[in-house]
Amino acid sequence: MSEERKKILEMLAAGKITVEESEKLLAAISAPETETAEPGARPPFKYLRVLVEPGPGSENPERVNIRVPYKLIRAGLKWASFIPKDAQEKVNEALQEKGINFDFNRIKPEDIEELVSQLNDLTVEVEGKEKVRIFCET
Amino acid sequence: MLPMMLKMRVAGESGKRFSLIFPVILVWIILFALLLALLPLVLLAAILTCPWGPGFRLLAIYPLLIAVLFNLSGLHIDIQDARHELYLHFS
Numbered sequence: 535m536s537e538e539r540k541k542i543l544e545m546l547a548a549g550k551i552t553v554e555e556s557e558k559l560l561a562a563i564s565a566p567e568t569e570t571a572e573p574g575a576r577p578p579f580k581y582l583r584v585l586v587e588p589g590p591g592s593e594n595p596e597r598v599n600i601r602v603p604y605k606l607i608r609a610g611l612k613w614a615s616f617i618p619k620d621a622q623e624k625v626n627e628a629l630q631e632k633g634i635n636f637d638f639n640r641i642k643p644e645d646i647e648e649l650v651s652q653l654n655d656l657t658v659e660v661e662g663k664e665k666v667r668i669f670c671e672t
Numbered sequence: 673m674l675p676m677m678l679k680m681r682v683a684g685e686s687g688k689r690f691s692l693i694f695p696v697i698l699v700w701i702i703l704f705a706l707l708l709a710l711l712p713l714v715l716l717a718a719i720l721t722c723p724w725g726p727g728f729r730l731l732a733i734y735p736l737l738i739a740v741l742f743n744l745s746g747l748h749i750d751i752q753d754a755r756h757e758l759y760l761h762f763s
Contacts, residue, residue: 554724580746581715581746594753595690595752595753596751596752596753597750597751597752598750598751599748599749599750599751600748600749600750600751601746601747601748601749602747603743603744603745603746603747605743606740606743606744606746606747608743609736609739609740609743610740612736612739613736615729615732616729626726633722
């Protein structure tokens with residue numbers, strides 16, 4: 535374990551920083567290492583994380599913590615080919631009703647691969663009554 | 673890698689809690705035996721429906737199912753509110 539990592543964990547244990555701050559700090563110190571290891575080509579993420587926590591002052595104590603392996607997402611998306619054509623047409627119609635001109639039948643396996651590999655950059659943070667975070671973990 | 677254990681915890685509105693550490697490998701053994709037993713029927717269906725093609729899609733279920741099962745390891749679901757709780761962890 536590196537010195538910086540150790541210090542961050544000590545600060546967290548001492549209560550000087552919050553769990554979120556420690557996550558950010560740990561991510562910050564590990565980011566340059568991965569960039570220098572493989573410049574240009576980033577390795578795919580390991581997990582997709584979905585965290586929902588009650589926001590400040592929220593009375594709703596709902597908590598969600600989901601971690602989905604990247605390979606499971608890839609394997610699961612391949613089941614899309616089993617969606618019946620009738621259902622695909624209904625999806626197309628529903629999308630067109632919403633003004634989205636998109637043909638579900640035209641999605642190729644390569645497109646799905648591309649889509650999943652680009653999830654690396656995905657970070658969603660929504661703060662309201664609940665704090666929602668969706669991000670990829672390496 | 674194929675997950676070997678499933679940790680599960682469910683809590684309901686009545687306050688009852690149910691925890692389980694289940695050797696999920698037992699399910700995979702039964703499932704693979706079942707898939708193997710059904711394979712001749714699936715092959716027959718694939719041959720009989722050859723002109724239309726849907727039988728071949730049945731055959732495709734095998735590799736897809738195996739891909740999903742082998743990548744379940746690491747899946748973690750933890751959902752809780754004031755009354756309910758659901759925790760699943762494949763390892």
